[in-house]
Amino acid sequence: MSEIRLDHVSRWYRNVVAVNDVSMTIGPGVTGLLGPNGAGKSTLIALMSGFLAPSSGTVTLDGEPLWRNEAVYRKLGLVPEREALFDYLTGRQFVVANAELHGLPDPGAAAQRALAMIEMTDAQDRRISTYSKGMRQRVKMASALVHDPAVLLLDEPFNGMDPRQRMHLMELLRTMGAEGRTVLFSSHILEEVEQVARQIEVVVAGRHAASGDFGAIRRLMTDRPNRFVLRTSDDRALASVLLADPSVRGARLRAEGGIELEASDFGRFSEVLPRLARDHGIRLLEVSPTDESLESVFAYLVSS
Amino acid sequence: MISRTIVRLGVLSVFGRWRGALLLLLPVVLVGLAVVVRVLVGDDTGAAQNTLNAFGLTVAVPLVALLATSGLVAPEIDDGSIAYLLAKPVSRHEIVASKLLVAAGCVLLFAAVPLLVSGLVLRPADPDLALGFGLAGLVGGLAYCSLFAYLSVLTRHAIVVGLIYLLIWEGLLGGLLDGVRWLSITRWARELVDAVAGVRLVEDLPLWYAVAASVVVVLGGAWLTGRRLRGFNLTGDE
Numbered sequence: 001m002s003e004i005r006l007d008h009v010s011r012w013y014r015n016v017v018a019v020n021d022v023s024m025t026i027g028p029g030v031t032g033l034l035g036p037n038g039a040g041k042s043t044l045i046a047l048m049s050g051f052l053a054p055s056s057g058t059v060t061l062d063g064e065p066l067w068r069n070e071a072v073y074r075k076l077g078l079v080p081e082r083e084a085l086f087d088y089l090t091g092r093q094f095v096v097a098n099a100e101l102h103g104l105p106d107p108g109a110a111a112q113r114a115l116a117m118i119e120m121t122d123a124q125d126r127r128i129s130t131y132s133k134g135m136r137q138r139v140k141m142a143s144a145l146v147h148d149p150a151v152l153l154l155d156e157p158f159n160g161m162d163p164r165q166r167m168h169l170m171e172l173l174r175t176m177g178a179e180g181r182t183v184l185f186s187s188h189i190l191e192e193v194e195q196v197a198r199q200i201e202v203v204v205a206g207r208h209a210a211s212g213d214f215g216a217i218r219r220l221m222t223d224r225p226n227r228f229v230l231r232t233s234d235d236r237a238l239a240s241v242l243l244a245d246p247s248v249r250g251a252r253l254r255a256e257g258g259i260e261l262e263a264s265d266f267g268r269f270s271e272v273l274p275r276l277a278r279d280h281g282i283r284l285l286e287v288s289p290t291d292e293s294l295e296s297v298f299a300y301l302v303s304s
Numbered sequence: 305m306i307s308r309t310i311v312r313l314g315v316l317s318v319f320g321r322w323r324g325a326l327l328l329l330l331p332v333v334l335v336g337l338a339v340v341v342r343v344l345v346g347d348d349t350g351a352a353q354n355t356l357n358a359f360g361l362t363v364a365v366p367l368v369a370l371l372a373t374s375g376l377v378a379p380e381i382d383d384g385s386i387a388y389l390l391a392k393p394v395s396r397h398e399i400v401a402s403k404l405l406v407a408a409g410c411v412l413l414f415a416a417v418p419l420l421v422s423g424l425v426l427r428p429a430d431p432d433l434a435l436g437f438g439l440a441g442l443v444g445g446l447a448y449c450s451l452f453a454y455l456s457v458l459t460r461h462a463i464v465v466g467l468i469y470l471l472i473w474e475g476l477l478g479g480l481l482d483g484v485r486w487l488s489i490t491r492w493a494r495e496l497v498d499a500v501a502g503v504r505l506v507e508d509l510p511l512w513y514a515v516a517a518s519v520v521v522v523l524g525g526a527w528l529t530g531r532r533l534r535g536f537n538l539t540g541d542e
Binding site: 002046049050051052053068070071072073074075078082084085086088089094097098101102103143144177197271 | 307308309310312316317321322339372383385387388389390391392393394395396440534536537538
């Protein structure tokens with residue numbers, strides 16, 4: 001059972017702050033590191049894997065510092081985001097080399113086990129330069145798993161995978177988490193994270209914005225005020241009717257036609273809207289959310 | 305201190321890329337040039353020394369070292385694949401030493417041995433000359449490898465910086481300013497030729513200094529490279 005602990009960690013590049021005063025503990029089980037692109041996820045993973053020194057604060061694995069401490073790699077496996085591999089090797093040669101570098105007693109057997117685990121046995125004797133994006137991702141996984149590490153860090157592991165490979169990797173991560181390993185992966189897609197991770201850490205603009213199980217994070221994200229644009233047969237009448245309902249926080253008539261509306265209780269609003277429209281004989285021509293982008297969801301999390 | 309895996313990967317990476325072909329080209333040109341000079345000029349001490357010194361020791365040796373070393377370190381840093389070597393419980397100095405061993409093998413194979421062969425082609429009666437240039441090629445090449453390895457971890461433009469260093473410092477300034485000999489790998493190597501073959505390629509440079517300075521650059525460069533790798537920053541595309 002291993003634990004990565006970040007204690008008031010900041011990292012800046014000259015005058016740009018990439019990670020801002022983050023404290024979190026990653027324990028056994030699967031943890032999802034969720035955040036929009038550029039939020040600092042890769043920087044955090046680099047800090048947790050000993051490939052970046054914190055500008056302030058400490059990052060430790062079971063109490064040992066990660067920076068300038070190559071011994072930690074005995075129990076840590078890393079799957080980097082970048083795709084570059086040793087293209088002139090075959091998949092098997094690459095994984096065997098990784099096993100040898102770990103000083104494993106039987107590198108060949110360890111490599112076979114890792115390749116079987118990620119279903120790459122069929123393509124193991126092809127050169128990596130001929131691999132698809134998904135195959136590269138899996139061979140990277142095999143290289144990180146070859147020494148059976150207690151901690152596995154994966155930077156955007158689902159990028160470039162087809163749905164079947166994605167399902168398989170999710171299953172693999174769940175199994176590893178259930179075995180008591182500490183697994184952390186980053187993603188910018190909530191649905192991806194909540195399917196696998198028991199615990200979710202949300203980072204936005206370098207800050208630790210939220211932390212909790214996926215139920216709590218999901219609630220945070222869906223309970224936020226939702227904005228919609230409605231086009232109806234009688235905007236003014238519907239706006240006044242909707243404003244009387246507690247699920248609606250505000251409504252504004254747009255100059256170009258239509259209603260801009262902010263709902264505070266999305267669940268109730270979605271029931272009330274069609275009923276009120278029918279009761280008052282108003283036709284709904286268009287109901288469209290205006291801020292469904294992930295960035296706005298994250299922005300809300302940061303402000304709350 | 306040496307990882308057989310890293311040596312194996314290094315050999316595959318040198319010969320698995322276009323650099324491998326370039327490495328092969330330089331010794332072919334060197335030996336070819338020696339044959340041409342021998343045929344046209346005959347068995348002449350001056351011509352032999354000029355060919356081995358001007359093209360062999362001054363151009364071929366540093367270029368072989370630059371191609372071999374930058375091919376072993378720079379591409380992996382550029383594309384981030386060095387992470388797979390670094391995310392291992394292996395001492396950073398062991399990684400550097402193993403890579404330098406491969407580079408040293410390249411220098412031996414593609415610079416020192418071709419110099420020896422060229423020397424024997426040009427002056428079959430004077431094996432000391434060939435031996436002197438072969439040895440100087442090996443020692444000078446090793447020092448260049450260490451220097452270029454350190455450059456590779458310092459800057460992403462190691463090849464360009466290495467070439468500028470060779471042209472400006474070793475070439476232009478080395479020819480203009482006498483004092484440069486104290487800080488010039490090629491001139492230390494020439495002093496070795498002088499000592500072994502009994503010729504005068506460089507004036508007023510003690511042998512002990514040339515040997516000691518070469519050793520310091522080989523060991524110091526390797527150690528600094530390892531130290532730099534210990535604190536290697538790897539981040540994604542963010």
